[in-house]
Amino acid sequence: MPESRELKTFSEEAVNHLQSTSALVPSSRYLARAMLGPLPLEAARTVVEFGPGTGAITRALLDLLPAEATLIAFEINPRFCAYLEETFADPRLVVVPAGAERVKEELAARGLRQVEAAVSSLGLTLMSPQQREAILGGLVEFLAPEAVFTQYQYLHGLLAFLQLTDGRLERFTAQGLLRRYFSRISRELVWRNLPPAFVFSCRR
Ligand SMILES: C[S@@+](CC[C@H](N)C(=O)[O-])C[C@H]1O[C@@H](n2cnc3c(N)ncnc32)[C@H](O)[C@@H]1O
Numbered sequence: 001m002p003e004s005r006e007l008k009t010f011s012e013e014a015v016n017h018l019q020s021t022s023a024l025v026p027s028s029r030y031l032a033r034a035m036l037g038p039l040p041l042e043a044a045r046t047v048v049e050f051g052p053g054t055g056a057i058t059r060a061l062l063d064l065l066p067a068e069a070t071l072i073a074f075e076i077n078p079r080f081c082a083y084l085e086e087t088f089a090d091p092r093l094v095v096v097p098a099g100a101e102r103v104k105e106e107l108a109a110r111g112l113r114q115v116e117a118a119v120s121s122l123g124l125t126l127m128s129p130q131q132r133e134a135i136l137g138g139l140v141e142f143l144a145p146e147a148v149f150t151q152y153q154y155l156h157g158l159l160a161f162l163q164l165t166d167g168r169l170e171r172f173t174a175q176g177l178l179r180r181y182f183s184r185i186s187r188e189l190v191w192r193n194l195p196p197a198f199v200f201s202c203r204r
Contacts, residue, residue, distance in 0.1 A: 002026045006054045009083050020076060022123030023154070023195075026056035030192035031199070035150045036060055038186075038201035039117040041069075046112050048139065049073040050100040050120040053080050055087060057119055062090055072107065074100040101131050104138035115142045120151040125172050136181045143204055151178065152197040155189070178202050 002010070006026060014021040027035075035057055041047070041064045052058045052073040061071060074096045075081050081097045096106050100122060107115070118139055124132055143149065153174035175198075178185055182202035190197050 002054070002056065006056075006083075006087075009079065010054045013077055013079055017077065019126055020123070021053070022121075022126070025194055026054050027121065027152075027197075028056075028190075028193040029060070031152060031190045031197055032057045032060040034188055034190045034199040035119050035152060036064060038150055039119070039148050040146060041065055041117055044069050044116040046107075046115050047071045048103065048107075048115050048118040048142075050103075050118070050135065051075060051122045052084060052095075053077075053121065054083050057121060058084065058088065058093065061119065062088065062093060065092060067092075070094060070112075072096060072110070072112070074098060074103065074106070099131075101134035101138070103135060104141060107142055113142070114144045115139070116144050116147050118143070118147070118149045120149070122151070124151070124153070124174055124177060125157055132177060136177070140181050140204065145204065147204065149182065149202045151200050151202070152190075153200070155196045155198065158198075174198070175200060 010026050011024060014024045047069060049058060049071060052075050058073060065071060069092055071092055072094050076099050078097060081095050084095050098106060151174055158173060175185060178200055182204060184203040186201045188199045190199060
């Protein structure tokens with residue numbers, strides 16, 4: 001269970017910004033474990049996180065990262081950014097108070113050329129095609145050949161339909177989107193999370 005300060009911060013922001021927060025409570029440790037298990041972290045130098053929130057996955061990631069690695073975490077919610085800065089006094093963590101859409105510019109501005117692992121908690125379903133392209137297209141340009149990217153999608157997200165410009169409805173699945181950017185994708189269902197979620201592990 002997350003500690004009460006974390007739960008309070010997360011849930012208050014979820015109520016105020018449900019669309020961007022996409023969940024009512026932080027991810028469980030089981031989901032965090034499934035998100036991190038496939039990543040090649042032992043020798044990682046640069047790792048990217050999209051949407052750290054109050055750090056449910058960030059915490060587990062910092063536990064596994066080598067001492068000389070850098071974790072670049074993109075978060076749009078200013079309260080979550082402040083929470084992360086206060087909670088994790090870890091020089092490896094760089095909180096970028098900007099949307100994941102800026103991944104390309106922000107990595108380039110820091111002189112970073114290669115990312116060995118990336119994790120995303122973003123609710124891709126409710127994003128525009130332009131946002132998804134900026135985020136995923138921007139990230140893949142930096143991924144090392146053996147890099148792994150993980151993304152979760154809540155189980156109920158499989159029921160999502162998007163309205164096309166001509167009014168027709170199209171089913172949206174994270175896996176369908178990820179296939180445009182990655183050639184190898186595996187999937188695991190994590191029941192022990194609220195709500196249960198699929199974890200997609202993606203390789204170029
Ligand atoms: C479902 S929450 C996940 C939080 C945390 N990683 C966890 O698993 O408990 C999604 C997070 O993504 C952030 N977010 C939403 N859109 C974003 C964007 N475009 N760029 C960066 N962060 C974003 C939200 O503010 C929120 O913190």
